[in-house]
Amino acid sequence: MNETMNLYLKKESDATHYDAIVVGSGISGGWAAKELTQKGLRVLLLERGRPLEHVTGYDTALKAPWEFTYRDRTPLLTDKMPPQYRIHTYNEQTAHFWFDDRNAPYREIQPFDWRRPDILGGKSIMWGRQSYRWSEMDFEANARDGFGTDWPIRYADLALWYSYVEKFAGISGSREGLPQLPDSDFLPPMQMNCVESHSTRQLKQKMNRVMTIGRTANLSQANPVHTAVGRAPCQYRNMCARGCPYGSYFSSLSATLPAARQTNRLTVRTHSIVSELLYDKDRQRATGVRVIDALTKQPIEFYARLIFLNASTVSTNVILLNSISDRFPNGFGNDSGTLGKYVMDHHFQIGASGRAEGPGFDDQYYYGRRANGIYIPRYRNIGTDKREYLRGFGYQGGASRSGWQRLVAETAGVASNFGEELKEQASQPGPWSMGLVAFGECLPYEDNRITLDQTQTDKWGLPTVVFxxxxxxxxxxxRKDMENDAAEMLEAAGLKNVTTYDNNSAPGLAIHEMGGVRMGRDPKTSMLNAHNQLWAAKNVFVTDGACFASTACQNPSLTFMALTARAADYAVGELKKKNI
Structure with missing residues (x-):
């Protein structure tokens, strides 16, 4: 331990006392644990889910399709179906990673698809790994158009921290020099296939739009910082959601928690449901947390001088809302009255697809199963482009060739051949197609909120969530532009038989929930200051999606990482100065 830190941190032999407590083990919680332990603190990491061992815990990672009982078509329950069964992520490959909604049901005034993991590592095990920096335009958006409160930081405040986390996490991608999508410190980009490369050239030539390879937290090469924690390059299996035994994509279990454990300062406690924060009104500080043991249902308290809330957006809101006292009758730190409000998510499941019939495609294929696609950065409401709506959207997608499944009459809708002719057809790849799906920004609305129902409790006697x-x-x-533009771009790229779709999108479905404990410049209108520190309790930090004041249209996880590393650095500095 750093000798300077020894001067200030209380030494406790009691197993319930630590220098810092981190609540949640997902993307931001793992980063908090890594940064705080590496800076000399003894850290208790609390996770409500079950233990999960890296490598050996990924039960389905190496299974062949025929080894799944229902061939990855999980049958629905015959009794009352919990909300999780309507979600695309619930399937036979990953069902064992997700929380059973029946143990803590929630109520929806408006539809909300809440995805809750139930494992150490949280959603960092199943996430889509798309990793994009936000731009100056994104951090200025609220101030520019008047929706929401102004972010108390700008891109310049995060640029160095983006670089810091990118080098450790490992982000592969291609430099494009776009102000609305700043470049990262990249590993070599994954390669586009022939249709994607052709489409990229056509879009640039005909529409001056950029299509780039997705920026993903999959190692295209493993540098020493990655191999030091046991990670290897991507195997191009495209089974990431099952858990990667090679550590080829970034997760808490493959990267940040091994780094934290190497310090010998990390204690991990699973099956630990944090119900509330403990508060000392005389010192105006949180003293620790109260935990419900998920197995025994017995309460236990843990104490620390520093607390990082990284339970994920909804759960962090719930913990603060449930932390009621004389000082905070409406939730911990809620002097502004904004707790649980301005909840956001990206809206998506809209776009277009078409068939690629250009010259030179039929004799080309691609290597392996690339766990990545393409990305088209935002171009609406930038510069002279002005639309009838605020903010904008980007696209993800990709091109591929159909396989032998196209020859199955029952699914393809056409009659198949038999014998030698069928075998010959099955040995050849089918036609090329390409699809685009848009992800759009949601404005921060005050009455988009999360509350607690104290009359309905869950399996552990805690209040349930109302969305x-x-x-x-x-x-x-x-969404009109999100759909129409997708078709327009595919047609410009030369694709045929282009069709559009809009499958609707309820909040929560994109699994990019943000808001409720937002950052701001004024304690009267926000919960957190520029360092993710609660205005009302200086030793409590929130760096998961709950802290966001807007959503941009890019995936938020890379910003979770950068904010967490930055806040941890500030928090330890404040400890040294005895300000916490």
């Missing part, structure tokens, strides 16, 4: 969150007119107007 009243919806997309509104601005998002509906945006």
């Amino acid at each position: 009243d969150v919806k997309f509104r007119e601005n998002e509906k107007r945006m």
Whole structure:
């Protein structure tokens, strides 16, 4: 331990006392544990889910399709179906990673698809790994158009921290020099296939739009910082959601927690449901947390001088809302009255697809199963482009060739051949197709909120969650362009038989929940200051999605990482100065 830190941190032999407590072990919680332990603190990491061992815990990672009982078509329950069964992520490959909603049901005033993991590592095990920096435009958005509160930081405040986390996490991608999508410190990019490369050239030539390879937290090469914690390059299996025994993509279990454990300062406690924060009104500080043991249902308290809340957006809101006292009758730190409000998510499941029939495609294929696609950065409401809605959207997608499944009459809708002719057809790849799906920004609305129902409790006697969150007119107007532009770009790229789709999108479905404990410049209108520190309790930090004041249209996880590393550095500095 750093000798300077020894001067200030209380030494406790009691197993319930630590220098810092981190609540949650997902992307931001893992980073908090890594940074705080490496800076000399003894850290207790609390996870409500079950233990999960890296490598050996990924039960389905190496299974062949025929080894799944239902061939990855999990049958629905015959009794009352919990919300999790309507979600695309619930399947036979990953069902064992997710929380059983029946143990803690939630109520929806408006539809909300809440995805809750139930494992150490949280959603960092199943995430999509798309990793994009936010831009100056994104951090200025609220101030520019008047929706939400102004972010108390700008891109310049995070640029160095983006670089810091990118080098450790390992982000592969291609430099494009776009102000609305700043470049990262990249590993070599994964390669586009022939249709994607052709489409990229056509879009640039005909529409001056950029299509780039997705920026993903999959190692295209493993540098010493990665191999030091046991990670290897991507195997191009495209089975990431099952857990990667090679550590080829970034997760808490493959990267940040091994780094934290190497310090010998990390204690991990699973099956630990944090119900509330403990508060000392005389010192105006949190003293620790109260935990419900998920197995025994017995309460236990843990104490620390520093607390990082990284339970994920919804759960962090719930913990603060449930932390009631004389000082905080409406939730911990809620002097502004904004706790649980301004909840956001990206809206998506809209776009277009078409068939690629250009010259030179039929004799080309691609290597392996690339765990990545393409990305088209935002171009609407930038510069002279002005639309009837605020903010914008980007696209993810990709091109591929169909396989032998196209020859199955029952699924393809056409009669198949038999014998030698069928075998010959099955040995050849099918036609090329390409699809685009848009992800749009949601404005921060005050009455998009999370509350608690104290009359309905869960398996552990805790209040249940009530969602009243919806997309509104601005998002509906945006979706017209999200659909039409996708078709227009595919046609410009030369694709045929282009069709559009809009499968609707309820909040929560994108699994990019943000808000409720937002950062701001004024304690009267926000919960957190520029360092992710609660205005009302200086030793409590929130660096998961709950802290966000807006959503941008890019995936948020890389920003979770950068904010967490930055806040941890500040928090330890404040400890040294005896300000916490």
